[in-house]
Amino acid sequence: MDVKALREQFPILNQEVNGHPLVYLDSSATSQKPVSVIEAVNEYYRQDNSNVHRGVHTLGTRATEKYEGAREKVRRFINAGSTAEVIFTRGTTTSINTVAYSYARTNLNAGDEIVLTPMEHHSNIIPWQQAAKATGATLKYVPLQSDGTFTLDDIRETITDKTKVVAVTHVSNVLGTVNPIKEVAKIAHENGAVIVVDGAQGAPHMKIDVNDLDCDFYAFSGHKMCAPTGIGVLYGKRELLEEMEPVEFGGEMIDFVNLYDSTWKELPWKFEGGTPIIAGAIGLGAAIDFLSDVGLDNITAHEKKIADYAMAQLRSIDGITIYGPEERAALVTFNLNDVHPHDTATALDSEGIAVRAGHHCAQPLMRWLDVTATARASFYLYNTEEDIDRLVDGLLKTKEFFGDVF
Structure with missing residues (x-):
């Protein structure tokens, strides 16, 4: 995997920020987009812009195709059994809310249990609340x-025959904890529960x-995997989706409408009310092509190399606290001495280095860590060891500056 050649496919990376070459270390928030994705969206708007499913004219036919x-590309990407199991949404948040509203509110009763973990993103807590x-x-x-992991014994002791989700x-x-989803799913099913997976940080x-x-159910967002913002996917087992009611009603998702009652289209369209996110879906399809050409195994191996290098280099800095397990995905969350993470991020930005600072939409986890906020550097296929060296150098300068201030 030629990372330097790959970087050339991402035009946004070829710029200076505050007088320094950009180092983008915020891909867990949103990834950058390759030329092929940008061109696919541009081509749709320049040549094929039309609504889908509704027209028989040429532009409508091309847009629909x-x-x-793109839906078929998603199906292959996640190995779903049918395109009927692939619902286009606005993103992971909408996908999880769809399950929480349509499935959970129909199938749960007083006394039933919903099992979560403290490491969940707010989007996988609030809908269940x-x-x-x-x-x-x-x-x-x-x-x-x-270390911020859970054991399968922890899972077995928490899930009971009252657990439904x-x-x-x-x-x-x-x-950066990578959870054993297959094993958790087995335990959930043994107890008669369904498992809903937030795959926002997994699928990319x-x-x-x-x-x-x-x-x-498996939910993920396009914008974290080289696709445009505003497009995401909800995968659901067909037998479950068939039983669920839509959560949005209007055009496109209907079969017949009478004055006092209506019927719905078959899957997947009954969950896609209104004009869908056409350009976003086409961009997602192009992103899947791009990632598939690079190879997900190659991406995983490269990210592990970068994450291991980052952990080793960051640990050389006195006064840094790193959160999470040794074996982790491609991100490092940390705090530097008594420097507020927002100050750390601002200082790094002055050096052209983009990291995330805050509670990362995970306030319960922040309380578990006994901090109010952290800084986070997250990596993707276009990051290099040189990017990590720049991060370390920026943190050393930040430490020196705030050491002089305090």
Whole structure:
């Protein structure tokens, strides 16, 4: 994998920020886009712009073919059994909310349990809080080990025959913890529960096989995997999606409309009310082509190399605290001495280095870590060891500056 050649496919990386070459270390928030994705979206708007499914004219036909072609690309990318199991949404948040609203509110009752972990993104906590309030179900949390992981014994002790939903992230956006989804799914199913996986940080970085994982629902966002913003996917097992009611009603998702009642289209379209995110879906299809050409195994191996190098180099800095397990995905979350992470991020930005600072939409996890916020450097296929060297140099300058101030 020629990373330097790959970087040339990302025009945004070829710029200076504050007088320094840009080092982009915020891909967990959103990834950058290659030329092929930018051109695919541009081509749709320049040549094919039309609504889908509704028209028989040439532009409508071409747009529909590209839109539904993107759905087939997603199906292959995650090894779903059918395109009927691939729902286009606005992103991971919308996907999880769809399950929490449509599936959970119909199937949960007072006394049932929803099992989460403290490492979840807010998007995989708040929808379940609302579902619990609406149904009388109870929220339970799997305890975490000191390094920010959980054991399968932790899972077995938390999930009971009262558990109806297990909602867990594939990869923590703060700790970098990679959770054993296949094993958790087995335990959930043994207890009669369904498992909902937040794959926002999983799908961009590793091969996903929803059949092998045996997850009931898997949600992810395009913008974290080289696609445009505003497009995402909800995978669901067909038998579950068939039983679920739509959560948005209007055009496109209907079959017949009468004055006092209506019927819905078949899957997947009954969940895609209104004009869909056509350009976004086409861009997602182009991103999948790009990632598939590079090879997900190559991306995973490269990211592990970068993450290992980053951990080793950051540990050489006195006064730095790194959060999360030794074995991790492609990110490092840290704090530097008594410097507020927002100050750390601002100082790094002055050197052209983009990192994330804050609670990362994971306030319960921040409380578990006993911090209010952290800084996070996250990596993707276009990052290099030189980027890490720049980060370390920037942190040393930050430490020196704030050491003089205080």
